[in-house]
Amino acid sequence: MINKNSPIPIYYQLEEKIKNQIDQGDLKPGDMLPSEREYATTYGISRMTVRQAITKLVNDGYVYRKKGTGTFVSEKKIEQPLQGLTSFTEDMKARGMTPGNRLVHFKVVPATSSVANYLKIHENDPVYEIQRVRLADNVPMALETSYLPEKLVPGVTKEIMQSSLYEYIEAALGKKIKEATQIIESSTANQNEVELLQVRKSSPILLIERHTYLEDGTPIEFVKSAYRADRYRFMINMKR
Ligand code: 16G
Numbered sequence: 153m154i155n156k157n158s159p160i161p162i163y164y165q166l167e168e169k170i171k172n173q174i175d176q177g178d179l180k181p182g183d184m185l186p187s188e189r190e191y192a193t194t195y196g197i198s199r200m201t202v203r204q205a206i207t208k209l210v211n212d213g214y215v216y217r218k219k220g221t222g223t224f225v226s227e228k229k230i231e232q233p234l235q236g237l238t239s240f241t242e243d244m245k246a247r248g249m250t251p252g253n254r255l256v257h258f259k260v261v262p263a264t265s266s267v268a269n270y271l272k273i274h275e276n277d278p279v280y281e282i283q284r285v286r287l288a289d290n291v292p293m294a295l296e297t298s299y300l301p302e303k304l305v306p307g308v309t310k311e312i313m314q315s316s317l318y319e320y321i322e323a324a325l326g327k328k329i330k331e332a333t334q335i336i337e338s339s340t341a342n343q344n345e346v347e348l349l350q351v352r353k354s355s356p357i358l359l360i361e362r363h364t365y366l367e368d369g370t371p372i373e374f375v376k377s378a379y380r381a382d383r384y385r386f387m388i389n390m391k392r
Contacts, residue, residue, distance in 0.1 A: 154195045162197055166205040174214055174225055185215060185223040213356060213382030226382055230288070234388040237332050237364075239318035240286045240294070252287035253314050256295075256348065260302055267299045270363060270374040278302040282313055285348050292349045294379040304372060321372065329372065332364040336386065345378050356381035 154165050173179040186194070191202040206223055209215045217223050232243065244251035262276040271279065280300045285292050298317070300308065305321060312320045321327050340354040349355075358379040364372050 154197060156197075163201045163204040163208070166191065166195065166197070166202065167208050170205065170209060171214060179225050181225050181227045183225045184221075185225070187222065211356065216352075216382070229383055229385045230293070231385055231387050234334070234386050237329065239316055240296075241316035241319065244288050247288075249288045250290070251316075252290060254285040254287065254292075254348075255310055255313055256283040256285060258282050258310050258313060263299070263301075267374060271299065271301050271371045273301050273303075280305065280308055282308075284313060291383075292380070293383055294377050295345055295348050296375055296377040299374045300372065304370065317373075327372070328367045330365055330367045332362050334363075335361045338381070339378070341378070349378070349380055351380060351382070358384060358386070 154162055188199045188202045192199045210217060213226055215223050216226055241251045259281050260278050261281045263273055263279045265275045267279060268275045280302060283297045286294045286296055337359050339357045339359045341351050341357050346353055358381045360377040360379060362375045366372050
């Protein structure tokens with residue numbers, strides 16, 4: 153029930169209520185939410201308050217609006233632990249999903265000063281610049297742009313990039329990936345991301361930058377990824 157005497161804002165109580173129904177499975181992906189009017193009548197609250205709660209759920213990716221139809225429950229988000237250094241392919245397989253890639257571009261380019269700086273190479277040294285849409289069960293999840301020093305990762309081909317880069321580095325090249333630093337920040341989808349990730353304009357995006365190192369500390373990749381925030385959330389276990 154909604155408690156109007158509570159110091160907790162009413163829109164927030166409704167938002168939490170709907171979120172719980174989604175988490176418990178009372179509302180399933182694809183289900184249509186009751187209309188604003190129905191919520192307002194059921195709980196004796198204003199439609200404005202209902203709209204505020206639903207807008208929040210839309211922004212957080214729990215539900216989405218379809219013009220002229222209604223509001224629907226989104227697919228469940230993939231919860232990605234941040235402790236282990238894993239590849240996209242490993243993550244998807246561990247979940248029983250089929251990983252897929254759509255190669256957007258594959259080039260060898262001279263390193264810009266910032267890429268050279270991250271990879272600890274000289275400006276203009278050749279680097280692979282590879283952009284891939286990463287798919288889970290054929291659904292686009294992220295747009296990834298990777299920079300790899302050509303000298304350190306020789307022989308990369310389009311075919312290799314259609315499967316796992318980490319598998320190629322470790323199994324074929326025999327190099328051991330040791331650690332990575334990752335920075336995550338929020339953003340909204342730009343036009344390119346809207347098209348390649350098949351999301352609505354201004355959808356929430358998690359921008360991730362990963363710097364990955366080999367056992368001897370040599371940087372092996374610099375990757376910028378745009379993850380769909382409506383399908384992904386990141387989880388970390390903390391100890392004290
Ligand atoms: C993940 C990594 C990316 C790495 C890729 C290798 C993040 C944010 N990024 O997507 O840095 O290049 O895995 O995946 O997790 P692959 O071995 O399947 O090609």
